[in-house]
Amino acid sequence: MKTTAKDILNKKGTELISIKEGSSLLDAVKLMRAHKIGAVLVLGKKDSxxxxxxxxxVLSAVDKYNGNINNVSVDDVMTKNIIVAVPDDDIQYLMGIMTKNRIRHIPIVGKERVTGLVSIRDLIATKMEDCELENRLLSDYMKSG
Structure with missing residues (x-):
């Protein structure tokens, strides 16, 4: 059975850290620091x-605005054309799409709403657990034979 985005979200939780369109970039930075995360979704009306x-x-904005991001809006620097995945996408697909597009976070969208955000760290942790389980099963098999 292949591990899916839904499986990862069920394990890690579906709390979605987001910020509203028009918010300040500094507020987004504070949110990321408070939750120890590397990305925040920007939501519009009706949570789109x-x-x-x-x-x-954030680093690009610091460079672009010569360190003065006090009056910069998330709208000015956010990535707008984002890639999304669906809950049934498997871990291999997610890793492939994230690697190909050089992204570290991908929103999971199901039934026209965001159900969570999966990071490359989530994928690596899941793969490591899968490998550890496989190793344990193989070891047990070798000992019983």
Missing amino acids: IEGIITERD
């Missing part, structure tokens, strides 16, 4: 995904 703010976006 308008973009994503990542650590990379």
Whole structure:
């Protein structure tokens, strides 16, 4: 059985850390620091995904605005054309799409609403658990034979 985005979200939880369109970039940074996360979804009216703010976006903004991001809006620096996945997408597909597009976070969208955000760290942790289980099963098999 292949591990899916839904499986990962069920394990890690579906709490979605987001910020509203028009908010300040500094508020987004504070939110990321408070929750120890690397990305925040930017939501519009009716909680539609308008973009994503990542650590990379923050660094680009610091460079672009010569360190003065006090009056910068998330709208000015967010990535707008974001790639999304669905709950049934498996871990291999997610890893492939994230690697190909050089992204570290991907929103999971089901039934026209965001159900969570999966990070590359989530995928690596899941793969490691799968490998540990497989190793344990093989070891037990070898001992019984």
